[in-house]
Amino acid sequence: MSTETEAKRKSVKQNKQLESRGRLLVKCPDKPGIVSVLSTFLYSHNSNIMESSQYSSNPENGTFFIRIEYHCDGLLAKSEQMEKDFEEIAANHSMEYEFAYPNERKRSAIFVSKEPHCLMELLWEWQNGDLDTNIVIVISNHEDARPFVEALGIPFHYIPANKDIRKQVEAEQIRLMAEYEVDLLILARYMQILTPDFVNHFESRIINIHHSFLPAFIGVGPYERAFERGVKLIGATSHYVTNNLDEGPIIEQDVERVDHRDDVIELKKIGRQIERRVLVRAVKWHLENRIIVECNKTILFH
Amino acid sequence: MSTETEAKRKSVKQNKQLESRGRLLVKCPDKPGIVSVLSTFLYSHNSNIMESSQYSSNPENGTFFIRIEYHCDGLLAKSEQMEKDFEEIAANHSMEYEFAYPNERKRSAIFVSKEPHCLMELLWEWQNGDLDTNIVIVISNHEDARPFVEALGIPFHYIPANKDIRKQVEAEQIRLMAEYEVDLLILARYMQILTPDFVNHFESRIINIHHSFLPAFIGVGPYERAFERGVKLIGATSHYVTNNLDEGPIIEQDVERVDHRDDVIELKKIGRQIERRVLVRAVKWHLENRIIVECNKTILFH
Amino acid sequence: MSTETEAKRKSVKQNKQLESRGRLLVKCPDKPGIVSVLSTFLYSHNSNIMESSQYSSNPENGTFFIRIEYHCDGLLAKSEQMEKDFEEIAANHSMEYEFAYPNERKRSAIFVSKEPHCLMELLWEWQNGDLDTNIVIVISNHEDARPFVEALGIPFHYIPANKDIRKQVEAEQIRLMAEYEVDLLILARYMQILTPDFVNHFESRIINIHHSFLPAFIGVGPYERAFERGVKLIGATSHYVTNNLDEGPIIEQDVERVDHRDDVIELKKIGRQIERRVLVRAVKWHLENRIIVECNKTILFH
Amino acid sequence: MSTETEAKRKSVKQNKQLESRGRLLVKCPDKPGIVSVLSTFLYSHNSNIMESSQYSSNPENGTFFIRIEYHCDGLLAKSEQMEKDFEEIAANHSMEYEFAYPNERKRSAIFVSKEPHCLMELLWEWQNGDLDTNIVIVISNHEDARPFVEALGIPFHYIPANKDIRKQVEAEQIRLMAEYEVDLLILARYMQILTPDFVNHFESRIINIHHSFLPAFIGVGPYERAFERGVKLIGATSHYVTNNLDEGPIIEQDVERVDHRDDVIELKKIGRQIERRVLVRAVKWHLENRIIVECNKTILFH
Known part of the structure; x- marks a missing residue:
């Protein structure tokens, strides 16, 4: 297995x-x-x-x-x-x-930073035969995930990332996407901003998981801000990436109940469970051609 | 309103x-x-x-x-x-x-015993224009519901019911169904057994709400038995009535979380909320011709 | 009943x-x-x-x-x-x-505008013995609800409301709150802004239902904006009213799944079901002294 | 990681x-x-x-x-x-x-057969620091899980199992439980019946995951029977093992929605997601001493 x-x-x-x-x-x-x-x-x-x-x-x-x-x-x-x-x-x-044609499997790339839970869930579903894609490459700005990615025979590319080197980083990423003939790019908690130039290369082909119930808590630190606001449910949102931050077409959302005792660490722990399932659902539906994007919304044919 | x-x-x-x-x-x-x-x-x-x-x-x-x-x-x-x-x-x-043809509204009868919550929810949705039917008659073996049924201009018929007079009760009910040209018969917590003869008159046209997550707790006292068993969720099930008790084609089910502090009274209170929404959903889908019965299951076209 | x-x-x-x-x-x-x-x-x-x-x-x-x-x-x-x-x-x-002391029932006032579903749910729970309060007065800027409020023996006061007469309207409302010795003020879809002066009179004693999953869609037209954004879940939020619009301490939230086929009318229909249960839960917990407000959040002792 | x-x-x-x-x-x-x-x-x-x-x-x-x-x-x-x-x-x-004393971590054994999803979820939570236990041994009647269990440094014992050799299998298992000083025994889809003798050794210390919403579909083939019955929700139940099959004190239950299009394979796929989270929750609560067993029910202190 x-x-x-x-x-x-x-x-x-x-x-x-x-x-x-x-x-x-x-x-x-x-x-x-x-x-x-x-x-x-x-x-x-x-x-x-x-x-x-x-x-x-x-x-x-x-x-x-x-x-x-x-x-x-x-x-x-x-x-x-x-x-x-x-x-x-x-x-x-x-x-x-x-x-x-389902037998022509789409080729997916996964981008990840330090937090591995979304990557792990994708790999798990894929190993299990439940994700109808070829995962052809994993790219990360951290080395953490290398061992278990390579153990599955998937090429792992470490590309450091920060604001100052964004242009050359993206050039390298675009080169790799071309080399590996990538159809779908999955941001599995990849914590770097993508430039408009990069996004335009992959219109309606980049799926992101945002760790809040959009449009609540757009941008950074959603769990911290959910804690501050005292919400009673937290959520996660998978969406296609556009050049408006966290404003792309929403594919799937889900929530879990929290209470006043849950601090930010606990919210993140609960949130990870939501992120995992919300991202996997979105990726599956994309792979099954169940999603049509129209006017910044998604039509989902279940 | x-x-x-x-x-x-x-x-x-x-x-x-x-x-x-x-x-x-x-x-x-x-x-x-x-x-x-x-x-x-x-x-x-x-x-x-x-x-x-x-x-x-x-x-x-x-x-x-x-x-x-x-x-x-x-x-x-x-x-x-x-x-x-x-x-x-x-x-x-x-x-x-x-x-x-949706403009040819189906004609519905509601049967109810003492507990009015399912009847109330149906009447509320109907008043609100959200239940596309003519409620032509309410029949009960108790007088409790008469005032607010008649206040809405709906004929209310009190027919006492018990095992000994079942035959004549059902004869009267069948007569009324014919007189009011009833298309759909809704058992909104009607706590009497129907005879096979009666059920056969209205095949796939009687919708019941059972106060458990079927097939758990078939028969009487489901909340009492849920309490005894110590389940962590309770549910309700709407289904078409057949001559196998609580074994008819399931239309809709839903659940709510409960815990060890909830006694039977509390379970019933929580359960009423589930029963209300589960019955109304089933009735709506029936009225919109969204349900096909096949081999004791339902195909639901949403 | x-x-x-x-x-x-x-x-x-x-x-x-x-x-x-x-x-x-x-x-x-x-x-x-x-x-x-x-x-x-x-x-x-x-x-x-x-x-x-x-x-x-x-x-x-x-x-x-x-x-x-x-x-x-x-x-x-x-x-x-x-x-x-x-x-x-x-x-x-x-x-x-x-x-x-639970036997000293709190005295509640309900404010409502045109949409009656939250008022109805409160009255229903109250009739059913599940809302431990005396509903002493209903105030509305429309006459619609008068018949069924008065039918339950509850005084109904019609007070027209708009921006220009806000001061005198609130003066009359405050007078009535005093006359009826109101402990809790429930805004059951009351679509008027309250002045800081009014709110200060009833600190942590006004519960509102907002028809979105706050902090998403603060302000007017939340269902319209949820439709525009293409969210996959809609929600409702009950909260104590403060002088920051829709920013008061959140008591309870819940959501329902929607899809691309649901237009604004359908979202409102689904939303009404959420609003009803979210408001009733908040009111119950308040009446049972289960809520402590601290730093714009609620501590909820279930 | x-x-x-x-x-x-x-x-x-x-x-x-x-x-x-x-x-x-x-x-x-x-x-x-x-x-x-x-x-x-x-x-x-x-x-x-x-x-x-x-x-x-x-x-x-x-x-x-x-x-x-x-x-x-x-x-x-x-x-x-x-x-x-x-x-x-x-x-x-x-x-x-x-x-x-939480710092005295309980020592857990996991029993598994062919299906690895519950084992994987436990290991994942444990690696992530979210499962406060020492997993000291994994026992299986299949070799499948050996590579990734041993990769984590956990001893893996293959013990073939069937009805005829049950006595000697259990003797070996009991010996290993003693050798590894096991406090908690987790049946992560271990598809073998345990004898009363074995169960008595570990009273209120064996947690099982049953792949149905108990008491519905007690025994074998719950997904097959759920499909036959046409239920609209499927569930999973974690419970302490007693000598009445699937009748032990229920710790946690959860459900997911299914429809007429879901065949048995699809039900199992959906069910795996439920089983994973329901078992992990039960194990966590046990490890945090949040569960008291009383009269075949659990009191859960969250």
Whole structure:
């Protein structure tokens, strides 16, 4: 269970089950007949719709969003033609769209600073076969996590970080993201500010965990400020990173009850449990293409 | 807010919004193309799919379930023709189906014994315009609730009940259900056993609230037994009534935390809060045609 | 259940059980021996400690808080002497303290505007015998609630309110608070700003329900802003009113899950359920003398 | 973080803070004056009560339980005399009691079968300094967990187990428990039945995690049966092991929401999250002497 080999073996088994599964995400102006067009297209390509979720931003002149998961025998061989055939439909209905194939696992990078709990939870779920991604690299501005990351066969890169060397640090990080062909960047309690330039490189592809119930306690020291304010619940928020600090589209939030006896240390301890599960949920949903970002909000298709 | 007139006024306004809304529920053998057939049918009848949820019991040779909510201008005038046109499709694909129109409000009866909290919550939600039904009659084996039921303009029928007179009591109840054309029968803490004969009259149309987290504490005295066992959470369960006591399809469950200091009286107090919300949720989902019963379970389309 | 008489009858029964119950709340500089002094005092007055909760703000040089609930046969006749005997102890240890007797029910006023759900929940709990207070007056800047308040035998005062007449409105309200000897003032969705002068009259005796998870969405339109921000949970907060808007000591908070489909109307609907239970809990704890306010936070002795 | 050395270093730091902390648990017939006797005793031994929780099973002729946490400079040197001095008080009031010193860490054994998630969570909390115990041995009937247990410097013993060799297996286990001087035995998804003889060796010292919301789904296959029944919440229960299967005193329970789409595999996945946190909470409370077992229930002093 604790070796790379086993995780790989599990993923191979999963891939086999997933080879005939496709996902189609579409966004377009809402009007009658869209579902008919899409489902008829899939049927004509011998695909059976297994799961379908849709949302209209507005009953009139709104935007239509849909996520379809379909089964198609021999999908791998057919997908190229299917995508080609879809182009005309998309053009006719002004669709933005994405075909995704679960067997083509997304490649994830994890950024972490000193606190390892979120990293550990991600690795644990991944080892367990419950996180459908290849974790291709872990980057940290501390050496602490190296032993157990490398023990799992994952490359660990130590890159010191502070305000003064931010530019060169980010240049190196961007280089590594390219080298490892990273699709998703997970900030698992990475305590450094990212520059707009860096963020723009990875639009809607950086997931952060903020240790408060946003928009309460934006910025630094949320547990300290929660303690000061005397709140009765503390929370955590996972969100896509944008260039407005802690203002990106929220993916998931959760809370736990606290009371007057809980000092800041205790709040952090309770908070770690919340952060772990809130980040993992967000990452899973992203990997399953369940999230659409629209106007600084997320549409979540469970 | 506390008068029948206002509740009626609210419902009129809602009905107006709902006049162009239809719901279609379908159950059939699963195979590719069903969604295409249904969505193309709706599109050809100028209907726009607003909400759609589906479920397959099994990837292979399973049963397919779908609930579609659609918008169609002038639906009232067209629905008869639509339903007629649908017959051939249904026959071709061995569909069981139901067309429902939110403006045709279901007619509900509430049965209650001494404890009024579930009845009160239902009436409150109904007054508030949040329960899309006509409450046409309240039946009780106690007189307690009469004043505030009649104050809302709802007929209240007192029918004494005990084991010895069960047959004639149920005969009278069935007569009233017919007279008031009742679609849904809500047992809001009605503490009498119903005979199989009665239950068969209203298959999948009687919703009960059981004051435990089923299948724990089936039968009488669940709070007493929860206290005896020393559980740390208590719950409530809403379910359709079948002829196996407390074994019917579960619709909704919820729990609250308790501790060793809570005696039976306190458990009941906490439990009332759970019962209220669990019953109301179940009733709402039933009224919105969000529940399909299959093999003693419920499929819930949120 | 729905009449004043029954509510009174219940309260009489409760009073009888409560006649021998006393509560003692103490705040003093922390040092060894305080519990010994207090428990020995109570024992010497034939009182049995039934419940005791304490808290030290700091292990060293901190402040000590304790709430003791004790049983004493014939307490009513003895309490005066007990309180007199306690004076020397209190002086020796620099104690601030309060003796409270559950049978001396606090007198509550409820302020409400148009939305009745919090008022209704309070009245419901009160009718049910679960709110240990006398509701002596309801004040509103709308007439809506009059019928069902007066039906319960509670005086209802309509006082129109707006910015221009605030001074005279508050003068009238203060007069009524004095006339009805009000101990606790509950703002059950009263949508008017109170002046510092008014608030100072009732320090730590005004409980408000704010319809957000504070400190998120301070001020107006919290549900609108929660919708704008795309949060995944909404909440409500009950707190004592101070002269910093929505910044008073928090008593209780709770949340519910929402999603992208929930528009502002739906958020308000879900929010009403949270507001109802969060306000009722806060009021109950206040009535049971379970809350101590310290440095803009609450210590809650459950 | 991942090495034994660091965990030890953390525990040393903690021990230092804890050296002056004592805990006293008392059970005796309820009568006025008990708190006075205990607090005066502690005060006379220069101890300051930091935390105190009590419970009476019954207002009249009940049993009184109290847990006191106190601070005493130089406690280690004084504790023997204190305990000696306490004997007379205990005798006078028919007290059962226990003095506990947090710096004397309890010694824990973990039993595990194939599923490692509960073991992992315990080890994680322990590494993090959040589990105040020495994990002295892990015993399993499978080899899977050996690498990561031994990597933490904890002895791992593989003992194959099945019905036929139960006697000799348990003999070996009892021998190891004695050799390692084990205080607490944690069944972290150990899927073997223990004989009455074994259980009697460790009364109120074996904590099990059962993968259902007891008393629902006692025995084998709870997730399979939860799926069959169509429940809308699944749970887990930690409890002390007695000789009635799954009937021991419940320590903690928690639940998560599930729906009709969750098959047994998904239920197990969700359930693992619940099991992890429910077991860890129970173990923590036990280690902090917060649990008193009385009449097959637990009194929990938080």
